[in-house]
Amino acid sequence: MDSIRIQGGAELRGAIPIAGAKNACLTLMPATLLSEEPLTLTNAPRLSDIRTMSALLESLGAEVSALQDGRVLALSSHAISSTRADYEIVRKMRASVLVLGPLLAREGHAEVSLPGGCAIGARPVDLHQMAMERLGAELELRDGYLHARASKGLRGAVIEFPIVSVGATENALMAATLARGTTVIRNAAREPEIVDLAHCLRRMGAQIEGEGSAEIVIEGVDRLSGATHPVVADRIELGTYMLAPAIAGGEVECLGGRLDLVSAFAEKLQEAGIDVEQTDKGIRVSRKNGRVRAVDVTTAPFPGFPTDLQAQMMALMCTAEGCSVLEERIFENRFMHAPELMRMGARIDVHGGTARVTGVERLRGAPVMATDLRASVSLILAGLAAEGETVVSRVYHLDRGYERVEEKLRACGATIERVNAG
Numbered sequence: 001m002d003s004i005r006i007q008g009g010a011e012l013r014g015a016i017p018i019a020g021a022k023n024a025c026l027t028l029m030p031a032t033l034l035s036e037e038p039l040t041l042t043n044a045p046r047l048s049d050i051r052t053m054s055a056l057l058e059s060l061g062a063e064v065s066a067l068q069d070g071r072v073l074a075l076s077s078h079a080i081s082s083t084r085a086d087y088e089i090v091r092k093m094r095a096s097v098l099v100l101g102p103l104l105a106r107e108g109h110a111e112v113s114l115p116g117g118c119a120i121g122a123r124p125v126d127l128h129q130m131a132m133e134r135l136g137a138e139l140e141l142r143d144g145y146l147h148a149r150a151s152k153g154l155r156g157a158v159i160e161f162p163i164v165s166v167g168a169t170e171n172a173l174m175a176a177t178l179a180r181g182t183t184v185i186r187n188a189a190r191e192p193e194i195v196d197l198a199h200c201l202r203r204m205g206a207q208i209e210g211e212g213s214a215e216i217v218i219e220g221v222d223r224l225s226g227a228t229h230p231v232v233a234d235r236i237e238l239g240t241y242m243l244a245p246a247i248a249g250g251e252v253e254c255l256g257g258r259l260d261l262v263s264a265f266a267e268k269l270q271e272a273g274i275d276v277e278q279t280d281k282g283i284r285v286s287r288k289n290g291r292v293r294a295v296d297v298t299t300a301p302f303p304g305f306p307t308d309l310q311a312q313m314m315a316l317m318c319t320a321e322g323c324s325v326l327e328e329r330i331f332e333n334r335f336m337h338a339p340e341l342m343r344m345g346a347r348i349d350v351h352g353g354t355a356r357v358t359g360v361e362r363l364r365g366a367p368v369m370a371t372d373l374r375a376s377v378s379l380i381l382a383g384l385a386a387e388g389e390t391v392v393s394r395v396y397h398l399d400r401g402y403e404r405v406e407e408k409l410r411a412c413g414a415t416i417e418r419v420n421a422g
């Protein structure tokens with residue numbers, strides 16, 4: 001298992017290209033199942049999760065070709081040979097559940113393994129199930145699989161989510177495009193990845209209104225055509241790299257970054273004393289002098305502060321002046337980076353979904369362990385500012401969601417390298 005070794009202390013200067021969004025690509029790829037015609041995704045990120053989704057779609061009979069060094073994905077599912085998403089693949093990536101809606105809409109049946117929990121929480125799929133049942137499917141949980149059937153096809157319905165769910169909104173949106181009649185999704189997720197999916201489905205001929213708001217209306221159509229669609233920029237990668245100069249000092253321009261993708265996060269950075277500016281090439285972030293100020297953060301569905309940037313923000317608050325309170329309201333166990341940061345000298349007091357961080361002058365490098373995707377990168381950010389050497393182990397978590405993180409940071413002056421465990 002690879003590790004990443006960082007010598008802290010270097011200020012960062014330079015530019016970092018922001019890739020296409022992992023969480024947009026993971027819902028755009030299953031959309032190929034909705035049409036017999038080819039779907040081409042450009043600006044695709046090169047990540048292990050994308051390769052896992054490709055393998056899942058191929059196990060269903062789709063063809064997926066990674067062109068231009070993986071930047072372009074050419075997908076086609078002319079004929080679907082299986083509607084079973086096997087546990088062996090699904091257990092590696094929860095987003096596999098996003099084949100449920102498209103398979104039901106296209107084939108009228110699906111057997112999708114329950115993903116099981118992951119480090120950050122139980123990750124239930126009851127809202128996905130509720131949405132499919134509202135559209136007329138019958139679902140039964142048996143031997144760890146959701147067995148779904150819509151023998152008469154799907155029909156439009158009103159789907160009212162009790163809580164905001166990104167994945168359940170995506171499954172409902174995709175399924176509704178081919179359901180007979182009108183579907184209204186209420187309390188829909190408003191994330192940019194939902195908007196990007198709606199734009200792609202509309203290119204394929206879907207009739208959708210209201211994406212990005214809490215109510216999305218879909219008029220079902222008989223069939224969808226192929227399309228070519230650029231994957232939206234990754235707002236979580238963007239926020240992560242905006243934090244790099246904030247924590248290490250210096251100035252970095254995140255190429256392709258758009259402020260509208262990270263407005264709540266950018267406001268918090270500015271409140272902490274960091275300069276954030278939209279340029280014609282992206283977002284420039286700089287930390288002039290002195291320590292950052294402690295700020296309080298509460299995670300919420302978009303347009304609130306993203307849960308996927310909570311761990312990274314905590315790393316910044318560890319060296320801030322004062323005490324900050326971070327409330328994690330989306331997942332039940334998303335502070336596993338805290339004990340690792342404390343090994344580096346951070347002062348963090350965790351009670352349930354609340355972490356109180358008392359900033360210290362400097363962290364000290366130490367061997368630490370990655371536990372999940374976003375926790376891994378928060379440890380790397382902490383290592384950039386720490387005194388001495390930090391070695392982050394189990395970086396396979398990192399490679400799920402970040403392309404060549406050590407190369408992007410080294411290009412801006414960080415002393416960072418990947419150590420192959422052989």
Ligand code: EPZ
Pocket residue numbers: 023024026094095121122123124125126127128129163164165166167168307308330331332373374401
């Ligand atoms: C998506 O996960 C993202 N993953 C997550 O990013 C992100 O943290 C999350 O949305 C929230 O923004 C992808 O897009 C592939 P949810 P998802 O359904 O769809 C509960 C990363 O680091 N819930 O919005 O699974 C759930 O337990 C990953 O890139 C139910 O109760 O998230 C959670 O508490 C991590 N029943 C809350 O809703 C359900 O049926 C929000 O989950 C579904 C969800």
